[in-house]
Amino acid sequence: MxxxxxxxxxxxxxxxxxxxxxxxxxxxxxxxxxxxxxxxxxxxxxxxxxxxxxxxxxxxxxxxxxxxxxAKLFDDYTPEGSKNQSVKKSLSEGKPVVIGMKCPSSFNNAKGYWVPTEDYTQNFGGHAMCVIGYDDNK
Structure with a gap:
């Protein structure tokens, strides 16, 4: 359900x-x-x-x-590889992970696999999302 x-x-x-x-x-x-x-x-x-x-x-x-x-899984100074491992560990234990992401305007029209088209130097607004799984092959 x-x-x-x-x-x-x-x-x-x-x-x-x-x-x-x-x-x-x-x-x-x-x-x-x-x-x-x-x-x-x-x-x-x-x-x-x-x-x-x-x-x-x-x-x-x-x-x-x-x-x-x-609970907070890591802070801003945690190395990227450790951040990824913390997220994967939580997900493998059945615990969803809330993330914050800077979202350019192209995100509002995303369908399926999304790749931003905007320059990363722009100042984007943020959006919170809940991650429930991952695929290392994508």
């Missing part, structure tokens, strides 16, 4: 108060902390894209879907 969770529930609670249009970034650690304490509702339970407030019944539904815990 596939469960789709609401993509803005967490963000709407951790974003800057000056971000009324839900257009700016947030913190991955803040998001994970909220997912641990409050959970996340199913997509079908919340039909709001950028809420200014969330009804209490949505929080009650979110409470059923909390993450158990989270």
């Amino acid at each position: 596939i469960i789709l969770f609401h993509r803005v529930f967490v963000y709407s609670q951790i974003k800057s108060s000056s971000d009324a249009g839900c257009k700016y970034g947030s913190s991955i650690s803040d998001a994970l902390s909220l997912m641990k304490t409050k959970g996340v509702p199913k997509k079908k339970d919340m039909d709001i894209s950028c809420p200014s407030s969330i009804p209490i019944d949505i929080f009650n539904k979110a409470n059923n879907y909390k993450i158990k815990d989270f």
Whole structure:
């Protein structure tokens, strides 16, 4: 069974108060902390894209879907090979890995295997994603 969770529930609670249009970034650690304490509702339970407030019944539904815990696998100074091994180890133990990635505009139209077309010297916005597997042959 596939469960789709609401993509803005967490963000709407951790974003800057000056971000009324839900257009700016947030913190991955803040998001994970909220997912641990409050959970996340199913997509079908919340039909709001950028809420200014969330009804209490949505929080009650979110409470059923909390993450158990989270941990940082490495820091910015960890060698790349060690980072890859840490991620693979976690995935092999059945633990998903949340990553942060700088995403150029071509990412918004990605389908299947994506290769960025933009110059890496540009300043891109970030996006958090959940990795659930890998293939060393690709």
